[in-house]
Amino acid sequence: MLNSNSPGVARSVAASQPSPARFLALIAEKLAASEDLFLEQLASDVPFIEKASEYLFSSGGKRLRPAMLLLSSRLLEHDSDEEVTYSAVIELIHSATLIHDDIIDHASLRRGRTTVNELWGNSLTVLLGDWLYTTAMKMALSHDNLEVIRRLCDATLRMTEGELLAQQKLGSSNISADEYFHITRRKTAFLFSAACSIPSLMRPARLEADELLQRYGMALGTCFQLVDDLLDFTATEGELGKPVLSDLKEGKLTLPLILLLPRLQPDRRRLIEMVLKDGDFRRVDRREILELVTSEGTLDEVAEMAEKLAAKAKEQLASFRVCDAREAMEFAPDFVLQRRS
Amino acid sequence: MLNSNSPGVARSVAASQPSPARFLALIAEKLAASEDLFLEQLASDVPFIEKASEYLFSSGGKRLRPAMLLLSSRLLEHDSDEEVTYSAVIELIHSATLIHDDIIDHASLRRGRTTVNELWGNSLTVLLGDWLYTTAMKMALSHDNLEVIRRLCDATLRMTEGELLAQQKLGSSNISADEYFHITRRKTAFLFSAACSIPSLMRPARLEADELLQRYGMALGTCFQLVDDLLDFTATEGELGKPVLSDLKEGKLTLPLILLLPRLQPDRRRLIEMVLKDGDFRRVDRREILELVTSEGTLDEVAEMAEKLAAKAKEQLASFRVCDAREAMEFAPDFVLQRRS
Numbered sequence: 250m251l252n253s254n255s256p257g258v259a260r261s262v263a264a265s266q267p268s269p270a271r272f273l274a275l276i277a278e279k280l281a282a283s284e285d286l287f288l289e290q291l292a293s294d295v296p297f298i299e300k301a302s303e304y305l306f307s308s309g310g311k312r313l314r315p316a317m318l319l320l321s322s323r324l325l326e327h328d329s330d331e332e333v334t335y336s337a338v339i340e341l342i343h344s345a346t347l348i349h350d351d352i353i354d355h356a357s358l359r360r361g362r363t364t365v366n367e368l369w370g371n372s373l374t375v376l377l378g379d380w381l382y383t384t385a386m387k388m389a390l391s392h393d394n395l396e397v398i399r400r401l402c403d404a405t406l407r408m409t410e411g412e413l414l415a416q417q418k419l420g421s422s423n424i425s426a427d428e429y430f431h432i433t434r435r436k437t438a439f440l441f442s443a444a445c446s447i448p449s450l451m452r453p454a455r456l457e458a459d460e461l462l463q464r465y466g467m468a469l470g471t472c473f474q475l476v477d478d479l480l481d482f483t484a485t486e487g488e489l490g491k492p493v494l495s496d497l498k499e500g501k502l503t504l505p506l507i508l509l510l511p512r513l514q515p516d517r518r519r520l521i522e523m524v525l526k527d528g529d530f531r532r533v534d535r536r537e538i539l540e541l542v543t544s545e546g547t548l549d550e551v552a553e554m555a556e557k558l559a560a561k562a563k564e565q566l567a568s569f570r571v572c573d574a575r576e577a578m579e580f581a582p583d584f585v586l587q588r589r590s
Numbered sequence: 591m592l593n594s595n596s597p598g599v600a601r602s603v604a605a606s607q608p609s610p611a612r613f614l615a616l617i618a619e620k621l622a623a624s625e626d627l628f629l630e631q632l633a634s635d636v637p638f639i640e641k642a643s644e645y646l647f648s649s650g651g652k653r654l655r656p657a658m659l660l661l662s663s664r665l666l667e668h669d670s671d672e673e674v675t676y677s678a679v680i681e682l683i684h685s686a687t688l689i690h691d692d693i694i695d696h697a698s699l700r701r702g703r704t705t706v707n708e709l710w711g712n713s714l715t716v717l718l719g720d721w722l723y724t725t726a727m728k729m730a731l732s733h734d735n736l737e738v739i740r741r742l743c744d745a746t747l748r749m750t751e752g753e754l755l756a757q758q759k760l761g762s763s764n765i766s767a768d769e770y771f772h773i774t775r776r777k778t779a780f781l782f783s784a785a786c787s788i789p790s791l792m793r794p795a796r797l798e799a800d801e802l803l804q805r806y807g808m809a810l811g812t813c814f815q816l817v818d819d820l821l822d823f824t825a826t827e828g829e830l831g832k833p834v835l836s837d838l839k840e841g842k843l844t845l846p847l848i849l850l851l852p853r854l855q856p857d858r859r860r861l862i863e864m865v866l867k868d869g870d871f872r873r874v875d876r877r878e879i880l881e882l883v884t885s886e887g888t889l890d891e892v893a894e895m896a897e898k899l900a901a902k903a904k905e906q907l908a909s910f911r912v913c914d915a916r917e918a919m920e921f922a923p924d925f926v927l928q929r930r931s
Contacts, residue, residue, distance in 0.1 A: 295751045297758060349720060353713040372694040372757055375716055379690060380750045382720065386727060387743040395734055402728040409721045410636045416713055417638060 269584055272577035276319040279333050283315055287337040290388055301365055301377050305344060308362050314339045314444040317469070317581065321462055322448035323574035331392045331451055338389045338401065339444045345381035346408055346440075348374055353416065354499060360590075361490035396450040404443035411435025420500035422510060422522050429507050433474045434467065441470030458569070465565040465578070472558035473585050475551055478503035480589070482539060482548055488590045494535050497524050504554075506538075508547040517541060559586050610925055613918035617660040620674050624656055628678035631729055642706055642718050646685060649703050655680045655785040658810070658922065662803055663789035664915035672733045672792055679730045679742065680785045686722035687749055687781075689715055694757065695840060701931075702831035737791040745784035752776025761841035763851060763863050770848050774815045775808065782811030802906045806919070809903035814926050816896040819844035821930070823880060823889055829931045835876050838865050845895075847879075849888040858882060900927050 273280070284306075291302040315336035322332035348365050350356075352374050357367040366374040382405070389398055414432045418424050445466030449459035480489055481496040481503055489495075496503050502510075502525070510518055520533045520541075542548045559582030569575050614621070625647075632643040656677035663673035689706050691697075693715050698708040707715040723746070730739055755773045759765050786807030790800035821830055822837045822844055830836075837844050843851075843866070851859055861874045861882070868874075883889045900923030910916050 293751070295754050297754055298751070349716050352716055371712070373754065375690050375693055375719075376750050376754045376757065378716075378720070379723065380747060380754070382723065383743055383746045383750065387740070387747065390736060390740055390743065393736055395731060395736065398739070399728070399731055402724055402731065405724045406721060406728065409717050409724065410634070410639070413636050413638055413714060413717045413721070416717065 267576070267580040267583070272320070272573075272580060273316065275323060275573055275577055276316060279319050279336070280312060280316060282330075282333045283319070283336040283340070286333060286388075287341055290337070290341075290384055297369070297373060298377065298380060301369060301373070302381070304368070305348070305365060308360065310340075310344075310360075312340060313473075313585075314343055314440060317441065317466070317578075318444040318447060320574050320577050320581070321445045322451070324569055324572065324578060325448045325451075325455060325458060327448055327451055329451075331394075332448060334388055334391060335397060335447050336444075338385045339440070339447075341381050341385035341388070342401065342405060343440060345378045345385065346412075348381070349378040350412065352378075353412070358490065394450065394452070396454070397447055400443050400447055400450060404439045407435040407439040408437075411437070411439075415501070418502070420525050420528075422502060422518070422525055424502055424507055426504070426507055429502075429504055430471070433471055437474040437477075438467045438470030441473065442466030445469070461565045461568065465562050468558045468562035468565070469582055469585060472555050472562065472582055475504060475555040475558065476585055476588060478505060479548065479551055479555070482542060484589055490590075492535075494524075494530070494538060497521070497538065498528060498530065500525055500528060505542045505547040505551050508550055509542055509545050512545055513541070555586060559583065608917070608921040608924070613661070613914075613921060614657065616664060616914055616918055617657060620660050620677070621653060621657060623671075623674045624660070624677040624681070627674060628682055628729075631678070631682075631725055638710070638714060639718065639721060642710060642714070643722070645709070646689070646706060649701065651681075651685075651701075653681060654814075654926075655684055655781060658782065658807070658919075659785040659788055661915050661918050661922070662786045663792070665910055665913065665919060666789045666792075666796060666799060668789055668792055670792075672735075673789060675729055675732060676738065676788050677785075679726045680781070680788075682722050682726035682729070683742065683746060684781060686719045686726065687753075689722070690719040691753065693719075694753070699831065735791065735793070737795070738788055741784050741788055741791060745780045748776040748780040749778075752778070752780075756842070759843070761866050763843065763859070763866055765843055765848055767845070767848055770843075770845055771812070774812055778815040779808045779811030782814065783807030786810070799910070802909070806903050806906040809899045809906070810923055810926060813896050813899035813903065813923055816845060816892055816899065817926055817929060819846060820889065820892055820896070823883060825930055831931075833876075835865075835871070835879060838862070838879065839869060839871065841866055841869060845892050846883045846888040849891055850883055850886050853886055854882070896927060900924065 288306065291299065291306070293299050293302075318336045318339055319332055322336075347359065351359060351364040352366045352371050355366075356364050358364060365377060369377075386398065386401065389401055411432050411434070414428075415436055418428070418432070442463045443466070446459050446462040449455045449462050478496070481494060482505060484493070486492050497506065506521060510521065513521075520537055523532050524530060524538070562582045563579050566575055566578055629647065632640065632647070634640050634643075659677045659680055660673055663677075688700065692700060692705040693707045693712050696707075697705050699705060706718060710718075727739065727742065730742055752773050752775070755769075756777055759769070759773070783804045784807070787800050787803040790796040790803050819837070822835060823846060825834070827833050838847065847862060851862060854862075861878055864873050865871060865879070903923045904920050907916055907919055
C-alpha cells in the first residue's frame with residue numbers, strides 16, 4: 250500500500266493485504282514476552298493480589314496500547330528487553346485505571362465479565378489498583394530511564410484529571426464539544442500518546458521522532474474514543490457486552506449527543522435530559538434517541554471526525570523510513586475505525 | 591544528654607532540655623519550604639483537585655515523616671533543595687494512603703475533621719488519591735535520583751500490601767502476634783524507614799548509613815503503631831477525636847487484644863469476638879474489655895515492647911557523629927512514646 254508506486258513492493262503488498270493478524274505477527278514474540286513479564290511481576294506473597302490479578306489478566310483484552318508501543322519501538326529499530334518492559338508497564342497502568350474506574354462507575358460487568366469490585370468489594374479493589382500503579386512504576390524503573398518514567402507519570406496524571414473532569418460532568422447535559430475533546434485527550438489519548446512515543450525516549454533518544462509519535466498517539470487515542478462513542482449507538486449487545494446507549498444511561502454524554510443537543514427543540518432536548526437524570530429508559534424509548542442522532546446526522550459527523558483523526562495520525566508517519574512497522578502503524582487507525590467491540 | 595561525660599556540653603544540654611519545639615527548630619525552615627513546595631504542586635487546572643487538596647492540607651497533621659526525613663538529612667550533612675522535595679513527597683504519599691484508607695474504612699471523620707470521601711464521595715476521592723500518588727512520584731523525579739524513586743515505590747508497595755493483609759483480617763479474632771508485626775511493618779514502618787533512609791541515597795550515597803537508618807525507621811515506625819494501639823485504650827476522646835476502643839469497633843484487633851485472646855477462657859474471649867462481629871458495643875460494655883487488658887497486663891506488655899523498639903531505634907544511631915540532628919533523632923522515639931494524639 251505504502252509503496253504502490255514501486256511495482257515490486259506493490260506486488261508483495263497485494264499478496265499480503267493489511268490485516269490485524271499480519272501486523273500482530275511482527276510483534277507477537279515481544280507481546281508474549283511482555284505478558285510473561287507482567288504475570289511474573291504480579292506474583293506476590295499477598296494471596297489476594299495473586300488471585301485477583303490472575304483473574305484480571307486472564308480476561309484477555311485487546312492489548313492495543315502495548316502493541317502500539319512495540320510497533321513504534323520496531324519503527325525506531327529498537328530490539329531489546331526495554332520495550333518489552335514498557336509495553337507490560339503500559340498495560341498495567343491501563344488495567345489499574347480500569348479497575349478504579351469500575352469502582353467509580355459501580356460497574357459489575359466489563360466486557361461481559363464480572364468486575365473485580367463486584368467480586369471482592371471496593372476496599373480491596375482500591376488497594377489492588379494502587380498496587381498495580383506502583384508495580385508499573387517499579388517495573389519501569391528497571392531500565393534506569395528517567396525520561397520514560399516522567400512520560401508515564403505525566404500520562405497517568407492527565408488520565409486521572411480527565412476522569413475527574415468527566416466525573417464532574419456526569420449527569421450533566423451542559424458540555425461543549427471543546428470540553429469533550431479536552432477531557433478525551435486527557436482521559437484516553439495521553440496514554441496512547443505515551444505508548445507510541447516512549448520508544449523515542451529510549452537510548453539513543455530521538456527527539457524529532459518523539460514529537461511526531463506523540464501527535465500520532467494523540468490522534469489515534471482521540472479517534473479510539475470517538476469510535477467508542479459511536480459504538481454506544483451502533484454496536485449490538487453481543488459485540489459490546491452491554492446494551493445500546495449504556496453510556497447515556499450511566500450519565501455520560503457522548504459526542505454525537507453533545508453535537509445534537511444545541512440543535513434540538515426544548516421538548517426533544519428534554520428526552521435526553523430525562524435519561525441523564527433518571528439513569529434509565531423508563532420514560533424514554535431508546536429508539537427515540539437513536540432516531541434523533543440519525544436524522545440530525547451527528548452520528549455521521551462523528552464518524553467523519555474519527556476518519557479525519559485517523560488520517561491525521563497516519564500523516565505523522567510520513568517522514569519515517571518505509572518498513573513493516575510503519576505500514577502496521579498506518580493500518581492501526583483503520584483498525585481502530587473498523588473495530589466493533 | 592549525649593555528651594554528659596563532657597562537662598561543657600553537659601551544661602549546654604541541661605540548659606536546653608530535649609523538647610519537640612527545640613528539635614523542630616532545627617528543621618523549621620526546610621519544613622516550611624516543603625509545605626510551600628507541595629502546596630505549589632497541588633495547583634491544578636482541575637478545580638476539584640485544588641479545592642480538595644487545599645482542604646486536605648489545611649488540616650495540619652503532625653508532619654512526623656517529613657520531619658524525620660529532614661532530620662536524617664541534616665544528620666548526613668546534606669543542605670539542598672533535594673531533601674525539601676523528598677520531605678514533601680513523603681507527606682504526599684502518606685496523605686494519598688490516608689484518603690484511600692478513609693474510603694476503605696468508610697470513615698467520615700479523621701482527627702475530628704470531615705473526611706474527603708464524606709465531603710465529595712468515593713469516586714472523586716479514589717481519583718484524588720491516584721493523583722496524589724502520581725504527583726508525589728513526579729515530584730520525586732525532579733532530582734534524577736533513581737534509587738530514591740525505587741525506595742519510594744517499594745515503601746508504597748509494602749504499605750498497600752500491609753493494608754490489603756489488614757483488610758483481609760478485618761473482623762477476625764484469628765491473628766497471631768507474628769502476623770500482626772508482619773502487617774505493621776508493611777502498613778506503617780516501611781514508610782518511616784523510607785523517610786529516614788532516603789537521605790543516605792542522596793549523592794554522595796552513604797551505604798553504611800543506609801542500613802542503619804532503615805533499621806532506625808523500621809523500629810521507630812513499629813513503635814509508632816504500638817503506641818497507636820495503646821492510645822485506642824488509654825486516650826480520651828478529646829485527645830484522639832474518637833472514643834476509646836474505636837479500632838476494635840471497626841473490626842481491627844490491636845496488639846493488646848491479640849496478646850490477650852489466647853489467655854482468656856472461652857466466655858471472656860466471646861466478649862471480644864462479639865464486638866468484632868457486631869461492630870458496636872450494644873452487647874458488651876467497653877469497660878469489660880478495658881478491665882481484661884488491664885488485669886491480664888497486656889497493655890503493660892505492649893508498652894514495654896514499644897519502649898524496647900524505641901531503644902532499638904536509638905541504638906542504630908550510635909556510630910553517627912554527635913550533633914544536634916542525632917540528638918533530635920535520639921529524642922524522636924521518646925516523643926513517639928509520649929504522644930497522646
